Amino acid sequence: MDPITIFIIIVGVLFTSFLFFVEDAFEKLIDRVLSLVGLRSHCGPLHVTAKEGNESIEITIQNEGSSPAKFATIQAKDTSGNPFYPIPYLQDKQWKDSSGEKAQNQLRKNFVKEKLSSGASLTVYVNKAELGEIKVNDISLLDVHGKVWPITTP
16 A cells, blocks of 8 residues: 555544544534435424513423434514524523623523433523513524424413
8 A cells, every 4th residue: 555545544544533522523524414315313392481580581491302402592583573692591690790792602602512312401591681572472492403493481
């Protein structure tokens, strides 16, 4: 074998090994390949409910599917139908301690990193002041595959 072939094989093995240790990157790569042939893994069904409090809306996400669920964002639509993306807080009244763009970006990243296993539930809070005139019925959850899960009120 010539040295170029050996070098390419070694680089390929090292790259594959790296992907095994980086779960998110590997998972995204597999999902892209599987989506090309229609075998894309998905999450759900998700049961999403919201309860209105004085200062916040408490959103409870229940994974009723057999595979883990990962989320992209919370989406709200204003009266003209334009999308708005409020900051999802993993603890109630967390917005009081998190001002500034860096803190808000970190909160969004923390929400995206959450992985909800089968049968588990997660509670997320949205600041009502951030929503303005938007009603609870105009809020939905987006998963990493782009599926929109409507939020119901009990």
